[in-house]
Amino acid sequence: xxxxxxxxxxxxxxxxxxxxxxxxxxxxxxxxxxxxxxxxxxxxxxxxxxxxxxxxxxxxxxxxxxxxxxxxxxxxxxxxxxxxxxxxxxxxxxxxxxxxxxxxxxxxxxxxxxxxxxxxxxxxxxxxxxxxxxxxxxxxxxxxxxxxxxxxxxxxxxxxxxxxxxxxxxxxxxxxxxxxxxxxxxxxxxxxxxxxxxxxxxxxxxxxxxxxxxxxxxxxxxxxxxxxxxxxxxxxxxxxxxxxxxxxxxxxxxxxxxxxxxxxxxxxxxxxxxxxxxxxxxxxxxxxxxxxxxxxxxxxxxxxxxxxxxxxxxxxxxxxxxxxxxxxxxxxxxxxxxxxxxxxxxxxxxxxxxxxxxxxxxxxxxxxxxxxxxxxxxxxx
Amino acid sequence: xxxxxxxxxxxxxxxxxxxxxxxxxxxxxxxxxxxxxxxxxxxxxxxxxxxxxxxxxxxxxxxxxxxxxxxxxxxxxxxxxxxxxxxxxxxxxxxxxxxxxxxxxxxxxxxxxxxxxxxxxxxxxxxxxxxxxxxxxxxxxxxxxxxxxxxxxxxxxxxxxxxxxxxxxxxxxxxxxxxxxxxxxxxxxxxxxxxxxxxxxxxxxxxxxxxxxxxxxxxxxxxxxxxxxxxxxxxxxxxxxxxxxxxxxxxxxxxxxxxxxxxxxxxxxxxxxxxxxxxxxxxxxxxxxxxxxxxxxxxxxxxxxxxxxxxxxxxxxxxxxxxxxxxxxxxxxxxxxxxxxxxxxxxxxxxxxxxxxxxxxxxxxxxxxxxxxxxxxxxxx
Numbered sequence: 001x002x003x004x005x006x007x008x009x010x011x012x013x014x015x016x017x018x019x020x021x022x023x024x025x026x027x028x029x030x031x032x033x034x035x036x037x038x039x040x041x042x043x044x045x046x047x048x049x050x051x052x053x054x055x056x057x058x059x060x061x062x063x064x065x066x067x068x069x070x071x072x073x074x075x076x077x078x079x080x081x082x083x084x085x086x087x088x089x090x091x092x093x094x095x096x097x098x099x100x101x102x103x104x105x106x107x108x109x110x111x112x113x114x115x116x117x118x119x120x121x122x123x124x125x126x127x128x129x130x131x132x133x134x135x136x137x138x139x140x141x142x143x144x145x146x147x148x149x150x151x152x153x154x155x156x157x158x159x160x161x162x163x164x165x166x167x168x169x170x171x172x173x174x175x176x177x178x179x180x181x182x183x184x185x186x187x188x189x190x191x192x193x194x195x196x197x198x199x200x201x202x203x204x205x206x207x208x209x210x211x212x213x214x215x216x217x218x219x220x221x222x223x224x225x226x227x228x229x230x231x232x233x234x235x236x237x238x239x240x241x242x243x244x245x246x247x248x249x250x251x252x253x254x255x256x257x258x259x260x261x262x263x264x265x266x267x268x269x270x271x272x273x274x275x276x277x278x279x280x281x282x283x284x285x286x287x288x289x290x291x292x293x294x295x296x297x298x299x300x301x302x303x304x305x306x307x308x309x310x311x312x313x314x315x316x317x318x319x320x321x322x323x324x325x326x327x328x329x330x331x332x333x334x335x336x337x338x339x340x341x342x343x344x345x346x347x348x349x350x351x352x353x354x355x356x357x358x359x360x361x362x363x364x365x366x367x368x369x370x371x372x373x374x375x376x377x378x379x380x381x
Numbered sequence: 382x383x384x385x386x387x388x389x390x391x392x393x394x395x396x397x398x399x400x401x402x403x404x405x406x407x408x409x410x411x412x413x414x415x416x417x418x419x420x421x422x423x424x425x426x427x428x429x430x431x432x433x434x435x436x437x438x439x440x441x442x443x444x445x446x447x448x449x450x451x452x453x454x455x456x457x458x459x460x461x462x463x464x465x466x467x468x469x470x471x472x473x474x475x476x477x478x479x480x481x482x483x484x485x486x487x488x489x490x491x492x493x494x495x496x497x498x499x500x501x502x503x504x505x506x507x508x509x510x511x512x513x514x515x516x517x518x519x520x521x522x523x524x525x526x527x528x529x530x531x532x533x534x535x536x537x538x539x540x541x542x543x544x545x546x547x548x549x550x551x552x553x554x555x556x557x558x559x560x561x562x563x564x565x566x567x568x569x570x571x572x573x574x575x576x577x578x579x580x581x582x583x584x585x586x587x588x589x590x591x592x593x594x595x596x597x598x599x600x601x602x603x604x605x606x607x608x609x610x611x612x613x614x615x616x617x618x619x620x621x622x623x624x625x626x627x628x629x630x631x632x633x634x635x636x637x638x639x640x641x642x643x644x645x646x647x648x649x650x651x652x653x654x655x656x657x658x659x660x661x662x663x664x665x666x667x668x669x670x671x672x673x674x675x676x677x678x679x680x681x682x683x684x685x686x687x688x689x690x691x692x693x694x695x696x697x698x699x700x701x702x703x704x705x706x707x708x709x710x711x712x713x714x715x716x717x718x719x720x721x722x723x724x725x726x727x728x729x730x731x732x733x734x735x736x737x738x739x740x741x742x743x744x745x746x747x748x749x750x751x752x753x754x755x756x757x758x759x760x761x762x
Contacts, residue, residue, distance in 0.1 A: 156725070165725070213618055227693070229610055236695025237594055240725050244692045247723050249630045249685050304630050308689045311625045312608070314617025342628050344537070344546070344621050 017042055017050045022059065022079065026104070030063040030076040051077060058083035059103075081106060084147040084371065085139070087185060088363030089132060090194065091124065091153045091177075093117045093168055093221070096131040099360045100139035100146075103368060105205055109139035110357060121171035125180055132184050143185045150366030151177050152194040152359045154222070156240055161191035168222060188370050194218070195242055197362025198352075199226025200233050202319050204365045206358065207350040213315040215347075217306060219331070220323030221277070223252040225309060250305030255298050262294035281327030296334055303338030310343045321352035398423055398431045403440065403460060407485070411444040411457040432458060439464035440484075462487060465528040465752065466520070468566060469744030470513060471575065472505065472534045472558075474498045474549055474602070477512040480741045481520035481527075484749060486586055490520035491738060502552035506561055513565050524566045531747030532558050533575040533740045535603070537621055542572035549603060569751050575599070576623055578743025579733075580607025581614050583700050585746045587739065588731040594696040596728075598687060600712070601704030602658070604633040606690060631686030636679050643675035662708030677715055684719030691724045702733035 020040040025031060031039070037047040054060040061080035065073030081104035090097040094117055100109045113131045115124055136143055155166025161178025178189045199216035202208035208216070214228035225242040227234040234241050245252035259280045266283075283291035306318065320328050320335075328351040339346040352358055401421040406412060412420070418428040435441040442461035446454030462485035471478040475498055481490045492515045496508045517524060536547025542559025559570045580597035583589035589597070595609035606623040608615040615622050626633035640661045647664075664672035687699065701709050701716075709732035720727040733739055 225693075229615065230613070232611070234610065234694070237697040237728065238695055238726055241693065241695040243695070243725055244689055246725060247685070247688050247692055249632070250689060251630070304628070305689075307628050308625055308631060308686075309693060311628055312606075312622065312690060312693055313615070314619055314622040314624070316618040344624055344627060345619055347618065 017046055018054060021047065021050045021054065025060065025077060025079040030078040032074040032076050034074065036077070079104070085141050085145050086364050086367040086371070087132065087135070087146045087149040088360045088365075088367060089128060089149070089151045089181070090197075090357075090360035090363060091128055091151065091169075092194070092359070093154065095356075096124075096128045097357060097360045098128075098131045098135035099357065099364055100135050100141055101361075101364050103147075103371070105361060105364050105368070107357075108141070109135045110360075111135035111138055118170060121175055124169065124172070125175070128180075129184060132181075146185045146187050148187050148367040148370045149181055149185050149189045150197070150363035150368075150370075151181055151189065151191045152197045152363040152366075153177060153191065154194050156243075157191050157193050159239065161189060163191075188367075190366050190370055192363070192366055193224075193226075193239075193242070194359045194362075195224035195226040196233055196235070197226070197366060198321050198358045199228055199319075199362070200365045201354065201358045201362035202321070202352060203228050203231075205361065206319070207353055208317055208319050211315075211317040213313060214317045214319060215306070215309045215313060215315045216319045216321060217302075218322035219302065219320055219325060221256060223255055223302060223305070224322075225305075227309075227313065228315075229313065244305050244308060247305070250308055251301035251303075252305045255301035258294045258297035258301070262290055266290060277324065278327060281324070281330050284330045285327075295330055299331055299334040300338055303335055303342065306335070307339055307342035310339060310345075310347060314345065315347050318347050318349045319352055320349065321354065321358050323356065325352050326355075395431070398427055399435060402428065402431045402435065406441065406458060406460040411459040413455040413457050415455065417458070460485070466522050466526050467745050467748040467752070468513065468516070468527045468530040469741045469746075469748060470509065470530070470532045470562070471578075471738075471741035471744060472509055472532065472550075473575070473740070474535065476737075477505075477509045478738060478741045479509075479512045479516035480738065480745055481516050481522055482742075482745050484528075484752070486742060486745050486749070488738075489522070490516045491741075492516035492519055499551060502556055505550065505553070506556070509561075510565060513562075527566045527568050529568050529748035529751045530562055530566050530570045531578070531744035531749075531751075532562055532570060532572045533578045533744040533747075534558060534572065535575050535605075537624075538572050538574050539620065542570060544572075569748075571747050571751055573744070573747055574605075574607075574620075574623075575740045575743075576605035576607040577614055577616070578607070578747060579702050579739045580609050580700075580743070581746045582735065582739045582743035583702065583733060584609050584612075586742065587700070588734055589698055589700050592696075592698040594694060595698045595700060596687070596690045596694060596696045597700045597702060598683075599703035600683065600701055600706060602637060604636060604683065604686070605703075606686075608690075608694065609696075610694065625686050625689060628686070631689055632682035632684075633686045636682035639675045639678035639682070643671055647671060658705065659708060662705070662711055665711050666708075676711055680712055680715040681719055684716055684723065687716070688720055688723035691720060691726075691728060695726065696728050699728050699730045700733055701730065702735065702739050704737065706733050707736075 024039045033047055037044045060077045063076040063078050081102040084103050086101050088099040095112055095114050097112045099107055101107050111131050111134045113127050115127045154168050156164040158164050162176045163172055166172035177191045181189045195218045208214045212231045216226040218224040223245050227242050244250050259277055262280055280291050284295045332349055405420045414428050418425050441458045444457040444459050462483040465484050467482050469480040476493055476495050478493045480488055482488050492512050494508050494512045535549050537545040539545050543557045544553055547553035558572045562570045576599045589595045593612045597607040599605040604626050608623050625631050640658055643661055661672050661675055665676045713730055
């Protein structure tokens with residue numbers, strides 16, 4: 001009788017082992033092989049083996065032995081987030097935002113360039129090129145040093161990195177974003193819908209870190225959703241999940257109109273940016289009755305689609321992100337009341353702690369996913 | 382450097398190995414160890430080891446060697462579905478249905494006893510007792526021979542097998558079904574919501590066998606949903622998923638009223654059973670304009686909530702089950718047209734091939750899940 005696995009077995013096992021070691025080392029404390037072996041439940045020999053492989057790939061670094069050890073001090077290891085660089089790009093209606101980070105999402109440079117919402121494909125891509133170049137320069141990083149790139153865009157994206165359909169950006173349906181970005185940075189490029197990536201960012205470094213089932217709401221000029229199910233981003237059969245906003249009965253198409261109406265009749269401020277919209281929330285916060293009513297009407301419509309998501313998935317957590325999340329203080333309580341009205345169980349509601357870099361940070365996480373998937377294939381068989 | 386995994390490693394690996402061997406043997410063909418090793422990618426030694434364990438537990442059986450083999454013929458193995466017995470019980474509004482099956486869900490006895498929809502808790506439980514006893518007797522099986530039992534009920538169920546909330550059955554909220562059934566059959570008992578189990582049955586032996594993401598619709602006097610996500614039944618944080626029907630905007634609360642209205646004004650037949658409802662579909666099939674309109678109105682409301690589920694999850698497949706699925710021929714095309722209207726991508730629509738035993742068969746699958754979870758813990762470490 002042999003315990004020795006071979007072939008497909010082994011690589012699956014080694015992937016589990018490598019992931020277990022990396023997971024333990026993602027914390028702040030460097031660990032010895034003995035500690036790693038204890039925490040992961042792996043044998044000493046397997047732990048040593050995995051550590052050697054990960055050191056060779058630069059994922060781990062050795063740390064100076066602890067002071068005051070008696071006898072020959074044991075080597076200690078930490079996750080080497082500095083081993084590589086990742087790029088995350090968020091292409092929105094009003095701006096392009098690029099992040100250059102280390103392997104743990106620590107931002108080395110954040111560059112934002114405004115773009116006209118009416119800009120066509122060529123103009124928007126040109127802004128993206130400038131934004132990426134500026135971010136790389138700002139971080140002091142050559143394009144060739146980027147291990148992997150993630151790109152976020154509004155609209156529906158296919159598996160190859162092409163935008164299938166975008167209602168909100170002019171001339172955007174059909175653009176092959178992955179191919180375009182590959183001309184700028186030579187590493188692998190993955191493209192995904194912005195709401196999905198914002199959800200991913202929340203489970204990585206945001207307020208949803210400890211939740212397995214999460215509904216993320218992008219609340220802004222547009223309303224969108226990203227779903228984390230059983231700890232993973234849910235994409236769906238054709239990657240078109242989270243699009244409940246397209247259903248009129250869900251209320252999301254109509255929701256922002258209440259805010260627009262107040263803006264138009266009252267202040268005549270620019271209602272085409274979420275900053276312009278902010279004046280409704282400011283007035284509501286100051287007690288303006290009309291503004292309060294407009295916010296209540298907005299939340300009432302927002303809550304219908306949100307309740308549909310909650311009743312469908314029974315998530316642990318609803319996270320509010322997007323442009324309006326800055327004004328969440330006047331939205332959360334009315335939203336909770338509406339959810340209480342429709343849902344069998346109202347989940348916890350949290351507000352994103354990101355300013356507006358959540359989507360780009362999710363794009364970085366997507367880039368890291370690509371790198372992590374090479375752990376298995378990179379290890380010796 | 383050692384390849385030998387220990388501790389937690391090993392049991393996870395052995396579970397993967399045992400599952401892989403069982404998966405290959407669930408087909409019709411008995412297989413030799415050489416064939417099993419090749420198909421699973423496991424080493425010969427690991428395959429032999431797993432097979433020995435599974436034989437010891439009765440999950441595998443040896444088959445007579447193939448005729449005409451030259452030399453000493455190789456032993457062949459098959460999944461031994463006959464090794465154990467499972468019990469599945471469906472407690473509905475109008476009936477209790479019990480199935481006694483083998484480990485593959487092959488039905489040895491199916492017993493149905495009608496129950497008054499207005500029956501209270503005690504009466505309904507008494508009917509269930511009789512139904513289970515009759516099914517066991519019919520199958521020639523002692524209660525002690527049942528390896529595991531699954532129970533399906535309408536309403537929301539908690540993890541311990543208690544009904545948390547049931548709107549449709551009188552005095553049903555709070556009943557501890559698991560405890561009650563344990564008095565009848567000594568093995569482990571698991572309880573789950575009927576829509577969820579019907580979805581499970583479709584992925585096991587029904588029309589959704591090859592799909593990873595499935596929306597199952599229970600279309601009948603009540604409308605409900607069960608969700609298969611990434612190949613697994615999605616339960617949610619408190620096991621309250623799939624309840625979108627509670628949201629008025631989803632249209633499901635109102636949907637059956639169109640059928641009731643036609644029945645009341647036209648035929649005055651009994652509208653309290655789905656058989657009574659069938660006359661609407663019969664009339665629609667015969668071309669009655671009023672009945673056709675009633676079905677169209679029903680489907681229009683059904684489609685709103687269904688579109689919400691489809692837009693949220695982007696499933697590969699929508700399966701229609703429940704009492705009205707017998708009349709699916711007049712429902713599918715109108716439903717497809719409505720989904721085309723609201724959804725970005727209309728998934729394939731299939732009609733359940735089960736008569737009304739789908740829910741009970743899902744309860745059997747739940748019982749099998751319980752048995753399968755012992756594969757790991759039961760194998761020697």
